[in-house]
Amino acid sequence: MPRVVHFAIPNWSAISRGWTSDSGLEAAVVADRKVVGLSRSAFEIGIRIGMSTRSARGRSHAIALLERDPIQELRRFFPVQQALTSVSPYFRYVSAGSGYLHWSSVGRYFGSEEKLVRAIREAITGTDVVDGVEISDSDVVCGAADGYFAATLAAGMNLIVPPGATREFMDAMPVSVLGDSEMLSLLPQLGIKSIANLLSMRVSDISTRFGSEGIALYRLALGEEEVPDLLQLPDRKVSIESSFEQPIREVEPVVFSAIAEIRAPVTELLDRGMVVTSAEVTTITSKTSSSRSWTLFSGFDERSLAERVRWQLEGMMNCEVEESGWDGVVGWRVDLIEFVPSHGSQLDLLGIPGVIPEGMTRAMARAEAILGPESLVVPVAVGARSPDQTVDFLPWQRPVGEVSAGRKMPARSRGSGRRRLIGSRKLPVDAQDPPWPGGIADPRPAAVYLDRPAVELLDQAGSLISLSGRGELHGVPFQLNSPKGSFLVRSHLGPWLVEQRWWDDERSQRYGRLLLLLHDGSAYLVVVNSGRWFLEAIYD
Structure with missing residues (x-):
């Protein structure tokens, strides 16, 4: 894994609001019911970042809890980004208040990671954020390790993990x-x-x-799922730029035009199976220019890239207004730097991701009025041990997270011996879909056999593979004979023992499950019960 140097300003949500250590303000910034920033007074009474809002209220009923303003945080992060350009132009910013740098990009210049970390801290310390509020050295954490995730942990401890020692550090x-x-x-x-x-x-x-x-x-x-694996760059440099004959003083028209101009190149990359994860945004005013590298691991689209243009322009506008006045924007450029495979998005029957058109809603409501309550149902993925039981049906207007007491769900799916209740009582999703020991993990199979046709699993000598009562295979899978033909087995995963209703002598089941990777690239899920093998599902 590559060496990564990571820095963060953990209390950036509070610093970006201009809260000083001597203000005496007892307040905290919250997001998703957790504290993400706090004043000095709040810290002194025992409130900490990451604490739940309920626990914070328990420490002080008088504390002011303010909702996070991510847009403001990004705008006021601009001076920090500007200060870090004196260290390296290769910083990647994941969010406001944090960023990282690959050691290989600056290693020859700095010579040691200690010097780089010291340079980062010195560049950030003293940066004027808002209304004379400056970042102190104690506000910054910085560290280095092998891999992005380990580097974030090391930064939280202000630690430089020696090369090769990251595994011991993580353990x-x-x-x-x-x-x-x-x-x-x-x-x-x-x-x-x-x-x-x-x-x-x-x-x-x-x-x-x-x-x-x-x-x-x-x-x-x-450390295998930290930063997505990079693809090679396209066969030509992907840059989008725009310039204006006269400076434009308003930011909104610039952003609106940027969305339209960025859309075509991003769509072309998606058609080629790639999504942009890092981009360098350059904004140009009549007096100066600014270049920043941005990273979004989930992938940029035209709107998120245009938003980065907006943030940089607004940051530049604030700085120029204070210094000599704002004259306007004369141009911008977006260079697409890094790409990863696009996993796409699953659309519904109408080609719309998760949205039901109003006309269809009215039609379904009309049909339900004719056929009766709860007569229209939709498939819902649920937990189960067998693939043929992982689909249930719920009334089309009822949220998935609602279960009930009293009435039984109509059994619509073959093989679903479970009963799903409906009604007005709301329970957590985990209460209705608990863990299923012995169930198969995502992704779900492409084809599931309800009748489970019989198959033969043979070793290299042609003998039938068997499974012991302790879950051990007798033989190495070599060939699978199924109704679809005979296939050579490249590798296998498992077996897993599944035991159901062990307390019921009549309905109890005990069998083993094995996942086979065949030489044609497909994967077969097979089960063995009483010495016989059956085909359960296929991945393709």
């Missing part, structure tokens, strides 16, 4: 550093307290117990 970390999901709060109760404990588990066990979320956390702990 000692608690699992809580991987995020704040409910599953992470459950892991310590199961004895998985550190990243080392998590990585000591088998991948198959994590997948069986925690599903796709567990696999994602496992990969994050390994």
Whole structure:
């Protein structure tokens, strides 16, 4: 993994508001019910960044809780970006208050990571943010490690992890550093307290117990899913630029035209299977110019790129108004730097992502009035151990998160032996879709066989593969004979044992599941029950 140097201003949400240490203001900035910034007075009474708003209220009923203003934070981050250009032009900014730099881009100039970290701190310290409020050295954290995620953790501790020692550094970390999901709060109760404990588990066990979320956390702990893998640049440089004969004093017309001009190149890249994750934005006024590199790991579209143009122009406008007056914009340029594979988006039947047209809503309401309440249902993905039971049906107007007491859901899907209740009582989604030990992780199969045709799984000698009661394969899968033909097995994953309704002698089931990767690139999900193999699903 590449060496990454990361810096952050953890209390940027408060600093960007102009809160000083001697203001005496007892306030905090909140987002998603968590504290993301706080004043000095709030810190002294025990409130900390990351604390829930309820806990903050518990420390002080008089504290003022203000909603985060991300646009203002980005605008006022401009002086910090400007100060960092004296260190390197290659900084990537993920959000307001933080950024990173690949050591390879500046290593020969600085010679050591200690000198680079010191230069970053000196450049940021003393920067005037708003109304004379300056950033102090204690406001900045900076660190370096192998890989982006490890570098963010090292920066939080103001630590430079030596090359090759990142794995040891990460192993000692608690699992809580991987995020704040409910599953992470459950892991310590199961004895998985550190990243080392998590990585000591088998991948198959994590997948069986925690599903796709567990696999994602496992990969994050390994450092495999930090910054997306980069694609090679297109065969020509992708730049979009615009210039104006006369300076334009208003920012809005510039941004509006930028959206239209950026749309075509970004759409062309999407058609080629690429999405932009890093871009360099250059804004030019009648007096000066400014270039910044921006990163968005989920991918830029024309509107998000135009927003970066807006933020830079507004930052430049604020600086020039204070110094010598604002004369207007004369041009801008966007250079697309880094690209990753586009995973696309799943559209609905009408080609609209998650939006039901008003005309269709009226038609469905009319049909329901004729056919009766809850007569129109829609498929919903649910948890289950078998792929043929992972689809249920709910009334089309009822939120997925609602379950009920009293009435039974009409059974519409074959093989779904479970009953889903509806009504007015709201419960958490986790209450209706708990973890399914033995279930398959995402992504879901492309084809599921309800009748499960019989197949043969043979080893290289032509003998039938069997599974012991302890879940061990007798033989190495070599060939699969199915109704679709005979295929050679390239590799396999598993087996996983599934035991259902062990308390019910009549309905209890115990079988094994195996995932086979075939030489033609497809994957078959097979199960073995009482010594016989059956085809359950296909991935293509």
